Amino acid sequence: MPKQLEIERKYLLKRLPSFGEDxxxxxxxxxxxxxGIRLRQNIIEIYDGKTITTFVSTRKKKLKPGVxxxxxxxxxxxxxxxxxxxxxxxxxxxxxxFSKKIGKVxxxxxxxxxxxxxxxAEVELPKEGHKFRIPKVIxxxxxxxxxxxxxxxxxxxSEKPEITFN
Numbered sequence: 061m062p063k064q065l066e067i068e069r070k071y072l073l074k075r076l077p078s079f080g081e082d083x084x085x086x087x088x089x090x091x092x093x094x095x096g097i098r099l100r101q102n103i104i105e106i107y108d109g110k111t112i113t114t115f116v117s118t119r120k121k122k123l124k125p126g127v128x129x130x131x132x133x134x135x136x137x138x139x140x141x142x143x144x145x146x147x148x149x150x151x152x153x154x155x156x157x158f159s160k161k162i163g164k165v166x167x168x169x170x171x172x173x174x175x176x177x178x179x180x181a182e183v184e185l186p187k188e189g190h191k192f193r194i195p196k197v198i199x200x201x202x203x204x205x206x207x208x209x210x211x212x213x214x215x216x217x218s219e220k221p222e223i224t225f226n
Contacts, residue, residue, distance in 0.1 A: 066120070066128045067188055070212060073179040073201040076158075076171050083158040083169070091150045092215050096120075099135075099143055115140035125208040127188065151218035165192045172217065180212065 086104040093099065100116045115137055121129040154173035159166060165183050172178040181198050194202070206212040 063129055063131045065123075066130045067185040067190075068126050068128075068182050068207070069185070069205060070126070070207045071181045071194075071198070072203045072206045072212065073169070073181055073198070074203055075201055076179050077169060077181075077197040077201050079158065079160075079169075079195075079197045083160045086157050086159070088153075088155050088157055088170075090153045090155075090214060090218070091144065091147065092152070092218050093143070093147050093150055098215070099140060101140065113137075117143075151215070153214050153218045162195060163192070164190070167195065167198065169198065176217070178217070180206070 084104065086102050088103075089101045091099045096119055098118045098120065100118065102114045102116065104112045104114070106112060115135045116132055117135045117139075118130060118132045120131075123129060155170045156173070158169045158171075161167075164186050168182045168184070170180050170182070172180075179201075181202070183192060183194075185192065210216055
């Protein structure tokens with residue numbers, strides 16, 4: 061996949077919102093390699109216990125708060141496993157993600173594992189300055205916007221898995 065812009069806003073939440081079954085659920089394991097590459101295993105629940113697993117290699121370059129240049133590629137299980145073996149001690153994040161596209165924007169609500177007790181919501185925007193509404197189910201759980209705080213990037217969180225906010 062060619063490089064593309066990722067434009068997002070991120071919010072710290074009090075707890076996991078009570079949203080309906082129309083939100084897609086997936087389990088995510090992300091590892092951050094020393095060369096700046098993020099490896100991700102996604103296990104997406106489809107229906108009746110059936111799942112799809114994908115493996116992705118991503119290099120992100122921050123252009124400014126909430127705006128990234130992203131180079132993302134699907135990789136094979138064999139390639140993923142080989143990289144994992146070479147980087148067994150790489151910082152990592154485990155989270156459960158709930159996603160839903162609402163209009164032109166996609167919302168992701170992440171509940172972090174590893175004892176972090178952290179929940180965030182991200183909205184992916186089609187362009188800078190795009191106007192959007194925060195769904196009521198998310199809005200009532202927001203503590204604050206954390207888009208500009210490096211401490212809330214997944215890479216930073218992977219280096220401090222003992223953090224708790226609720």
